[in-house]
Amino acid sequence: MTQPLVDRSCCFSFDDLFEAVHGRGMTDGERRALFAMTQPSRNDWVKQMALRTGERFMCEDRRGSDGVVYTAFWAIEG
Numbered sequence: 001m002t003q004p005l006v007d008r009s010c011c012f013s014f015d016d017l018f019e020a021v022h023g024r025g026m027t028d029g030e031r032r033a034l035f036a037m038t039q040p041s042r043n044d045w046v047k048q049m050a051l052r053t054g055e056r057f058m059c060e061d062r063r064g065s066d067g068v069v070y071t072a073f074w075a076i077e078g
Helices: 014-022 028-036 039-052
Strands: 057-063 069-075
Touching: 014 028, 014 039, 014 069, 028 039, 039 057, 039 069
Parallel strands: none
Antiparallel strands: 057 069
16 A cells, blocks of 8 residues: 555546446536545445446555555456
8 A cells, every 4th residue: 555656547537437437428517426435435436336346447445646546447358
């Protein structure tokens, strides 16, 4: 959990992860709800979405330079 966030995980957005699960982009309301979440809740959301992609995305908790734990995610190259 001490790895920096600068790597492939920075190449994908929440929209990319959401679309991988739902086959569509987020609505404005869904995006607002996501960004209104606390960081721990958003981390849980990321973990749930990554799991629902059937291993097309992976995730890992990492501590940012600000000391906050973020769940980083990235697509698995197939």
